[in-house]
Amino acid sequence: MTETLALDFENVSKSFAANSDKSSAINVVVDSLSMQVRKGEFFSVLGPSGCGKTTTLRMISGLETPTSGTIRMSGRVVNGVHPHKRNVHTVFQKYALFPHLNVFENVAFGLRMKKVSSEQIKRRVNRMLEMVRLETYADRMIQQLSGGEQQRVALVRALVNEPEILLLDEPLGALDLKLREQMQVELVAIQKQLGTTFIFVTHDQGEALTLSDRIAIMNRGRIEQIGTPTEVYEHPASIFVAKFVGTSNVFEGTSEFESNSQGASFVAIQTSLGRLRAKFHNGNTRFHPRDVPSAALIVRPEKIRVRVTSPSGESGSADLNSVRGTLVERTYFGPTTQIKLKINDQAAPLIALIANQASVKAPTLKLGEKYYAVWDPGDSIIVPSDARVAAALDAPISQPLGSTATA
């Protein structure tokens, strides 16, 4: 099955000598990272600035050698193989276009290195420039291009070499919103058209969610979760993932097992808001409370309903999570309204998102008034407080790709 894998990272670490001249400390930038990328996949690496994304890409392209671990490409170990011997090309974070060459020669650079005949170079470069609608710019120097045009040149300069894997290091970071959205659409279209494996680095979670087949979420040199956009959003594996991807309410506390008279079982967390519940074993809780006593309950703002009256007494209300707080903030987004309820002094305000649907009469919420926030235990997610415990739990769920490649 290995041939379906474009890239296989096995416990790859990278450390640098710490920057201060005096100390001999080392700085672990990538920490035993394991991930597998399928051929033809649009795979994103998402993480905050400085978490080691660029370093990871540089190990794939060969510009950096791992301190330990194994990197395989199509089954072959490539640790220590010089970049010019790998069929991997990069769109660099700041493009790194050659200022002494014009657009055509920039794009032709890789083909010239491979000693491709000049008619072929002409044909392939022009086809690529047409693809990104820059065919009339062939003679321009790089300094004469706008940011978006430079970005497209950087993209085709790598793509023209028909790489097995294309690495994109925050390629849209420097573009304005409109151009960015337009380029996102183009990137996906190009990727589907060429069938190239894309490894796309970004710190923009929205971008990662909309573009990717799968996302790896990285934090401080470690991967906290790998999954499809839905998996990552609906079932975050750690507090970090829940906070980094989308907006979340996170309440930490001690976890306990609980079951009701109907035989339904729950994980209950004693939080600063009181006792909150999640359904046990519905994919949202992956462990038994006795194994992980310290945990956090996560609920997405859109899962919360806001009520004026208490739900107690209604049928099936016994298991519902319900807290009461003062409305402290209300932000109108158009299709939705976000509100913040201050429950007590210990906890951060609860964030809820209310859809402004025409058919539903939205309650006229007033600042300073008290409301109930209610959600179903099935919508709660429980994760261990400790990210390392979370990662260990996440491992069996995102199984080795070999066995799920067709899923």
Place this chain on the structure above:
Amino acid sequence: MNHATPASVPLSPSPKKKFPLMLVPSALWFAIFLIIPILIVMSLSLLHKGSYGRIEFTLDFSNYARALEPVYLKIILRSLWLATYTTGLCLLLAYPLAYLMARSRPRTRKILLALVVVPFWTNFVIRIHALKLIIGETGLLNQILTELSIITRPLQMTDNAFGVGMGMVYNYLPFMVLPLFVALEKLDFTLLDAAYDLGASRLQSFFRVLFPLSMPGIVTGSLFVFIPAFGEFVIPDMLGGSQSMYVGNIITETFLKSRDWPFGSALSTFLVLLAMVAFMIVLSRENKTQGAKF
């Protein structure tokens, strides 16, 4: 060096721009100490030498005819060759050093920079003497080599062309290192990564990326070395022995010993013209090759 492209040229307000006041001091300086002396030398070169070094005010082109006589032509060619290989050797030695400096951490960089500059704190003649103490017939190097029984008779490293070459490279190296360093320092080294990434070997990335992008530094450094090296006379005097004759030596001798100012001026004018031609050639090539724009 910064030939601007149409898009990056700030539109100059008007072609009939006023002469900026700021330039007055330097313009005066140039006029008094450079242009006027050159004009004097040029006019002298067209006059006639009288007895006892006196100058007769009659038009005389024979100085130039004499300067082109084989004896002098040979010396001029020898000087050209000296300047050329000094420039070449300096470039070969300076490039790796400048590259290392540009890529090292700030602290290491400061130390290396100091090592390049510190020799300038001592007088030029003293430095050449110091070099003589090392490579001279009874110098340190010969002593060590004899002591180690590697050689039996001292090597002749001074009073010949080798000595001159050593002295020239030793003295002119910093003039090459500094402009190269300045050019390499502002270079974006991710461009080298990009070249590797696109399949270039180390050698290819050097010739296709690093070298063209550091061209401004190479050109500046080469001019800084070539032009003074062409007229150099102290180093050949001190390290070349009595027979070593370069155009600089001839000119000093003509002025100071034979007191033939018109002929000395003709030789000097010749030198200035050659340097100017070299400068023009380099500049025009630089313009054509669309060198790096920073």
